[in-house]
Amino acid sequence: MVSATDYEALTPQTLGARLATVSAVTDILGHAPSDWAIREVGDGNLNLVFIVEAAEQALIVKQALPYVRLVGESWPLPLYRAFYEHHALIRQAKRAQGSVPHVLHYDEGQALIVMEFLRPHKILRRKLIDGEQVAALGSFMGWFCARTAFRGSELSMASADKKADVGLFSGNVAIPAITEALVFTDPYFDAEMNNHTAGLDPVVAALRGDVVLKQKVQRALMKFASNTETMLHGDLHSGSIMATDTDIKVIDPEFAQYGPLGFDLGMMIANFLMSYFSQPAHRDDPAPYQDWILSVIGDAVHSFEAEFTHLWQTERTGMLYPVSLFEDQGQDSTPACTALLREIWADALTFCGIEMHRRCLSLAHNADFEEIEDEALRARLEARNLTMGAALVHQAAELADVAALQNMARTHNTGEYL
Ligand code: SR1
Ligand code: MG
Numbered sequence: 001m002v003s004a005t006d007y008e009a010l011t012p013q014t015l016g017a018r019l020a021t022v023s024a025v026t027d028i029l030g031h032a033p034s035d036w037a038i039r040e041v042g043d044g045n046l047n048l049v050f051i052v053e054a055a056e057q058a059l060i061v062k063q064a065l066p067y068v069r070l071v072g073e074s075w076p077l078p079l080y081r082a083f084y085e086h087h088a089l090i091r092q093a094k095r096a097q098g099s100v101p102h103v104l105h106y107d108e109g110q111a112l113i114v115m116e117f118l119r120p121h122k123i124l125r126r127k128l129i130d131g132e133q134v135a136a137l138g139s140f141m142g143w144f145c146a147r148t149a150f151r152g153s154e155l156s157m158a159s160a161d162k163k164a165d166v167g168l169f170s171g172n173v174a175i176p177a178i179t180e181a182l183v184f185t186d187p188y189f190d191a192e193m194n195n196h197t198a199g200l201d202p203v204v205a206a207l208r209g210d211v212v213l214k215q216k217v218q219r220a221l222m223k224f225a226s227n228t229e230t231m232l233h234g235d236l237h238s239g240s241i242m243a244t245d246t247d248i249k250v251i252d253p254e255f256a257q258y259g260p261l262g263f264d265l266g267m268m269i270a271n272f273l274m275s276y277f278s279q280p281a282h283r284d285d286p287a288p289y290q291d292w293i294l295s296v297i298g299d300a301v302h303s304f305e306a307e308f309t310h311l312w313q314t315e316r317t318g319m320l321y322p323v324s325l326f327e328d329q330g331q332d333s334t335p336a337c338t339a340l341l342r343e344i345w346a347d348a349l350t351f352c353g354i355e356m357h358r359r360c361l362s363l364a365h366n367a368d369f370e371e372i373e374d375e376a377l378r379a380r381l382e383a384r385n386l387t388m389g390a391a392l393v394h395q396a397a398e399l400a401d402v403a404a405l406q407n408m409a410r411t412h413n414t415g416e417y418l
Contacts (some may be wrong), residue, residue: 048069061113088253130282240253274359347399
């Protein structure tokens, strides 16, 4: 674990000397740090991010700060999140090959990870706000969620390995605590760091007055905190995806923890839905792009189910649903897979609805809505998003498939809730 004694938050002036003796870096950038151009470009909520360039080559350096960057030193946060991010990246690289940036160097004392620089990739959230399409986005992301979910679980892993890994990740208390508070709890009461768009008060009051909704959200939190089905990315929003028009990479798994199989899928769908609902503020004729976003969600869910089923049929090597109980006795295990996928879907829909709430009500809103300057319009669009989020939590067990989800989105997209 990181020792506080040798840690130093780095700057563009001090980083070069730190990296000058790291062969994984000098092999790429050369041995003259004075020739490197270093800039800090982090615009996320937590960390320092540097681009280090030399001639045609470049690297990314991500360093954890001992506090939440968004808030400042008043909110301390352990440096150990870099340790878990590093471990998560290594696992994701094996489980979903080609899906994450290559790790070139990890320095535990500095809570620092050196990674491949993705270019000309852009943060997906920016591309969605700008109305740009990414080929095969849904199918790739569904594949990523299925592979990491299945291969990180005891459907695939040896029990001893999986349980050791649960033990390793259980040391991470502070990062899950952020999600437990900001995502699952704060939206539903008047928490100190909350904020919401003026005009949304009636919708917010309705959510907080809905006891059944809060009961369902708390049950989902219990699953999130207690159910160690698989290793999650843990923060799979459109700011954790980088893309060109044809290539996609998943970044930033510092919220990795063990949790429910449907969590990442649900959080990701929520972020596509928030992009969907925000579109009328970003372009004059939003319908064609909104249709594309709904098609991305459809592709993601179909791809998730197809890849999960494929792995079920070909890689079911763990202690769960063993072939000895089904195929070896001449029995088809497909109904068992279908039933499990149904449970994952219901969980995903619940997590999706909750994520749609928190990004408008607690700390850390998303740019899809935040960049809408017209407050009245923003409130109207956020109200659609919040109302659909509640419908998802309430109807998660009944919503049959992704076509039903797409129809629900279309209905809410024309609804007036203020
Ligand atoms: C205080 S951290 C706020 C949010 O940023 C991260 O990306 C997570 O989504 C977290 O909830
Ligand atoms: Mg992040």
